[in-house]
Amino acid sequence: MADNAAKWPAMTIEEAHAFLTAPGSPFEMETVDIRGNKIRTYKNTPPSLRAIFDLGRAWGEREFIVYEDERLTYESHYRAATAFGRVLSEKYGVKKGDRVALIMRNFPEWSIVFWAVAAIGGVIVPLNAWGTGPELEYGVSDSGSKVLIVDHERLDRIRPHLKALGLDGLVAVRTPADELGVAEAFETLVAKPQDYAKLPDDTLPDPGVHPDDDATIFYTSGTTGKPKGALGTQRNICTNLMNALLGGARAFMRRGEIPPAPDPAAPPRITLLSVPLFHVTGCHSILVSTYAGGGKLIIIHKWNPEKALELIERERVTAFGGVPAMVWQVLESPDFQTRDTSSVESIGYGGAPSAPDLVARIKQQFPKVQPSNGYGLTETSAITTQNLSEDYIAKPDSAGPAVPVCDIKVVDEKGNELPRGQVGELWIRGPNIVKGYWNKPEATAAAITEGGWFHSGDLVRIDDEGFAYILDRAKDMLIRGGENIYCVEVEDALYAHPAVMDAAVVAIPHKVLGEEVGAVVQVAPGKQVSEEELRAHVGKLLAAFKVPIKIELRHEPLPRNPNGKILKTVLREDMKKYEGYRAA
Incomplete structure (x- = not known):
């Protein structure tokens, strides 16, 4: 990298994207019809979460999740998810398209439940584990979920509302037997974590999932005070996986280097999970990407910068981030100088405003790290723009250019496109845009208009190179720590x-x-x-x-x-x- 620093950038963003998406390349693009609109997509995007789930089994006995003293391999995870998929389909009657709600902190079972639902073609509904009882009741009821999976704390919170929900099944994770009530223990239905490897070695029936079938409902706060369920498709979430991979490849191209070919034998990427899995960043960009790439996920029970530094040292973490707040806390921790952080190779964040001087602080305390930032929303299934490596250092106040499959434009109050450099609302179009809001056709029609353009509600400007600068929010919203x-x-x-x-x-x-x-x-x-x-x-x-x-x-x-x-x-x-x- 140092040899190429003097000639950076070796090519424009457009040239890098053109090379990476050329015919025959891993990121080759094609145009498909999505809900009546001609949209660019990656030709090699996995067709469904089920396809990713099945491919992930190839990582075998490699460690997938580390949580405190628990270590879960890919094979054990696959068997547990398959076993719970059978419970959902055979015991509770969950079929393709049925909703299953999930409310819990970042436990290993969160991933098991997510992939189990995906494997049988269900629609996973991850609700905010910080929500109050009435807020959680609304999400479960509004989504029409048949089954609800919770942890001990969320079971206590939702218990007063169970009669109103009419669930076909209620499953509790890590809950004492005498506090289950009407819930059934996950460990009884499947197995205790130490026994996952003993579960049957089989696969689930193919549910016949297609790219534009429903996959997820993530709730996002609404201006009326009631959250809206953003209905994501298989294509939405799988596109985000491709977008995440492309960002790193583009950084190589901008340096004038050819991206290295994937090496299954290379040491795994070890990521510290510091954000909730019930957000698209945690789920789409971290969980799915880690699983697909054979990486290791280190789960922290509750965010604490000193504990994070301990885990970085103990597990030789190579990547961490989340929202800017967490990075700041690690950088300013009194324990920073006493911990070995030399394993860290990348620090990425998004989901909240970040100060430009954060980049300088990262480079100061992590000299070999290439930081990254990005912009996305629940409705864009995470990544829309990416700013990483030298690009981010050069423009630390930008969220970066759009990924190749996304079109972005800045418009005035009447929807007319504005010239580069002028401030207006950001509109986005691409295969990552959700179908709409669950059971809210009027809200969907207002947010996604003719041509498939999603109105972000964010005020931005785009410079001559295509880098977006998020200036303010047209929606009356604030973001606290993501x-x-x-x-x-x-x-x-x-x-x-x-x-x-x-x-x-x-x-x-x-x-x-x-x-x-x-x-x-x-x-x-x-x-x-x-x-x-x-x-x-x-x-x-x-x-x-x-x-x-x-x-x-x-x-x-x-x-x-x-x-x-x-x-x-x-x-x-x-x-x-x-x-x-x-x-x-």
Whole structure:
């Protein structure tokens, strides 16, 4: 790489993409009809998750998942997933297209359940494990899931809502027998982890899954306060696998080097999983990519930068990241200098705003690492743009250019495309765009319009090289450590308190998390309320990460424009004074 540094970039982005997608190459493209639109796809994209699942068995006794003292090989994982697939189909009657909900922290069983559902052609519905009981009930009910798989903590949370759900099956993982209630133990239905290798050596019947069949429903917060289920297809998620592979190959091309051929005998990529699997980053970009490539996944029970450094040293982790907050915490950990991090080769992140100086800090503390950033949404099945290696160092404030199968454009309020360099809303088209929102045709029609263009709601500009710069969100949303929080949802919770006359939720900048939740409230005349009381009130209605860390109480009206809309731009400036504030 050093020999080529002086001549970088050796070719343009367009030239690199043209070479990588040329006829006969692994990333060769073709045009197919997807829901009435002519869309570019990778010709060699795996046809389904089932196909990836079956191919993954070839890794045999190679370690796949490490969780605390548990070590799970590919063969044992395959047998456990196959066994649970039979339970789902034979005991609970799950057929191709049926939904199965999954709510648990990052346990090895999360992967087993995911691949079991995929193998029988079911639709996996991963719900946010941080959600409250009512939030989880909504996701299970709205998706029409037949079976629900939970861990001990989520079982307690969903227990009061079970009668309303009418499930055909409820399975609990790692739950004491005397606390199962009506749930059945995963370990009884399948086996204990140490006995997976003894399970039958067989395969599941082929469910006949096609590329555009339903595969996943990931819920994303809605501006009405109710989440929307983004319905992903087999093609969506499998395309993301190809996009992830292409990024690294493009970096070689930009240096003037030919990407090395895959070597099954090479040491595996060892990834520290630091983000939830119930997000598309954790599921699509990490779990599926790791499984397909024969890598090893190191699961951390609960995120902690000191524990992360311990695992990096112990397991010789080669890749980690997640959201920028986690990278910052590792870099600034007091344990950093005492841990051996020399195994790390790549650090990648996305899902939240990142400061440009993060790249410099990474290069300072990980000299041999090539950092990467990217942009994507639940509705784009993760990756849409990628910025990595020298490109990212050269343009640390950009999310990178679009992958070859994606078209992106910037439009004005009327949908007219704007020239390069101008700011507008980002529209995206490609084989990674979800079908729409589950059972919400009006929301789907508003988000995905003629030609298959998805309206991201993000304000961007694109430079002459095609690099996208994410500037702001047209949608009223903030992102805290990778978690999307729609302001209206928190505002509705505040309005539910009798002392609140008016409310506005805005972001408070945070160096590590990107943004924290802040609120400005006008107290109703004659009423009294404390900030602590309001925070407790919101905490009863919403997940803890959505509770404002600071609520500023006012007795005068909030600033509004002539049309009566709250001037959040003014309030955002006001709330910047709380940067670094910590709630009592």
